[in-house]
Amino acid sequence: MNDKHIPRPVVKRLSVYLRRFQREAGRGGKTLTSKELAETLDITSALVRRDLARLSRMGRPGVGYDVAATIEQLRHILGTDEVRGVIVVGVGGLGGALLSYEGFTRRGFELVAAFDVDKRKIGRKIGGVLIHELSALPTVVRKHRVKLAILTAPADAAQDIMPLLKDSGITGVLNFAPVTLVVPPEVSIAQVDIAARLERLSYFTRAAHEA
Amino acid sequence: MNDKHIPRPVVKRLSVYLRRFQREAGRGGKTLTSKELAETLDITSALVRRDLARLSRMGRPGVGYDVAATIEQLRHILGTDEVRGVIVVGVGGLGGALLSYEGFTRRGFELVAAFDVDKRKIGRKIGGVLIHELSALPTVVRKHRVKLAILTAPADAAQDIMPLLKDSGITGVLNFAPVTLVVPPEVSIAQVDIAARLERLSYFTRAAHEA
Numbered sequence: 001m002n003d004k005h006i007p008r009p010v011v012k013r014l015s016v017y018l019r020r021f022q023r024e025a026g027r028g029g030k031t032l033t034s035k036e037l038a039e040t041l042d043i044t045s046a047l048v049r050r051d052l053a054r055l056s057r058m059g060r061p062g063v064g065y066d067v068a069a070t071i072e073q074l075r076h077i078l079g080t081d082e083v084r085g086v087i088v089v090g091v092g093g094l095g096g097a098l099l100s101y102e103g104f105t106r107r108g109f110e111l112v113a114a115f116d117v118d119k120r121k122i123g124r125k126i127g128g129v130l131i132h133e134l135s136a137l138p139t140v141v142r143k144h145r146v147k148l149a150i151l152t153a154p155a156d157a158a159q160d161i162m163p164l165l166k167d168s169g170i171t172g173v174l175n176f177a178p179v180t181l182v183v184p185p186e187v188s189i190a191q192v193d194i195a196a197r198l199e200r201l202s203y204f205t206r207a208a209h210e211a
Numbered sequence: 212m213n214d215k216h217i218p219r220p221v222v223k224r225l226s227v228y229l230r231r232f233q234r235e236a237g238r239g240g241k242t243l244t245s246k247e248l249a250e251t252l253d254i255t256s257a258l259v260r261r262d263l264a265r266l267s268r269m270g271r272p273g274v275g276y277d278v279a280a281t282i283e284q285l286r287h288i289l290g291t292d293e294v295r296g297v298i299v300v301g302v303g304g305l306g307g308a309l310l311s312y313e314g315f316t317r318r319g320f321e322l323v324a325a326f327d328v329d330k331r332k333i334g335r336k337i338g339g340v341l342i343h344e345l346s347a348l349p350t351v352v353r354k355h356r357v358k359l360a361i362l363t364a365p366a367d368a369a370q371d372i373m374p375l376l377k378d379s380g381i382t383g384v385l386n387f388a389p390v391t392l393v394v395p396p397e398v399s400i401a402q403v404d405i406a407a408r409l410e411r412l413s414y415f416t417r418a419a420h421e422a
């Protein structure tokens with residue numbers, strides 16, 4: 001199973017399939033057909049089957065994909081079959097809220113540490129996660145072999161933190177700071193820009209309003 | 212200028228162009244070329260020019276797009292040229308953090324009210340925004356003519372809140388609850404699924420690690 005070079009849109013869909021399979025497992029379902037999956041994503045069954053042809057255990061015509069086996073395989077492909085450590089860098093309001101967010105564990109992520117430069121915060125715990133001084137980041141990241149960071153630092157500090165993350169071995173950054181970061185090729189970055197999402201919604205609501 | 216039916220990917224790029232123009236304005240720049248914009252988005256200059264052909268004031272060959280005029284036009288298209296009211300529904304950790312988030316105002320959004328069902332929170336203010344009882348939502352939304360809602364309610368409550376939002380006149384929902392919501396056709400929805408973003412990053416970091 002060569003899963004090293006799956007295109008970004010396919011990875012996105014695999015993640016959505018996984019959620020759908022997990023929901024099905026939660027309600028006791030044993031199989032899901034490509035048609036059911038296609039309806040969830042509003043795509044064609046053919047595309048679902050093509051995406052899931054990456055699995056070693058295929059769906060059976062007229063029966064569908066085995067829920068338990070497919071969850072296992074999708075988690076393996078996505079790299080969440082083992083618990084993966086995540087750090088939170090910047091414990092302002094949003095960083096603090098994410099430390100208390102309980103949706104990570106059941107998706108295979110564990111928040112192992114948080115970092116800030118504010119001395120009043122260091123040594124405190126939020127959601128059971130200890131806040132360290134930023135300078136301790138390389139040691140903590142290496143010790144726990146963390147690859148993923150959630151960056152909730154202020155916009156003007158976010159870019160300056162990137163070299164520290166990279167040099168410590170972080171290879172994936174989920175950035176909440178409302179700036180486009182320049183990252184080295186070894187690091188994958190995903191941007192969560194809340195105001196930009198509102199901006200796009202704004203267009204569609206206005207269009208709906210005026211239509 | 213017919214801006215009612217701009218496809219979703221184009222709207223997304225217009226929003227990114229706007230951010231780029233605003234950054235340029237912040238550092239005193241007067242013009243931006245399609246080539247500079249293309250580099251920001253890692254797309255072709257031809258695509259930039261095609262996207263921006265929707266503006267009534269075009270770029271000039273060899274000079275580029277006028278920063279101030281283009282910002283004005285993009286904000287008009289996106290509907291953020293007037294301040295737009297937004298409500299936050301569900302004041303847990305994340306909702307509370309968003310109420311304190313200062314990135315909305317300069318993007319043309321104003322948080323006008325928050326809502327929760329927890330009586331201990333009602334009447335309190337976070338980031339200057341008053342928390343109301345959920346039952347007051349229709350009155351407040353109609354009074355301020357709010358069209359946009361940020362939904363930070365718990366996963367199991369989010370779907371139940373949708374009819375209330377829709378009946379109150381909300382036409383755009385930014386959903387942070389980790390569930391796929393069923394929405395009526397009058398309502399546009401955008402999903403911010405933090406764990407799903409980590410999941411996709413996880414794949415790319417693993418691939419980088421093993422490559």
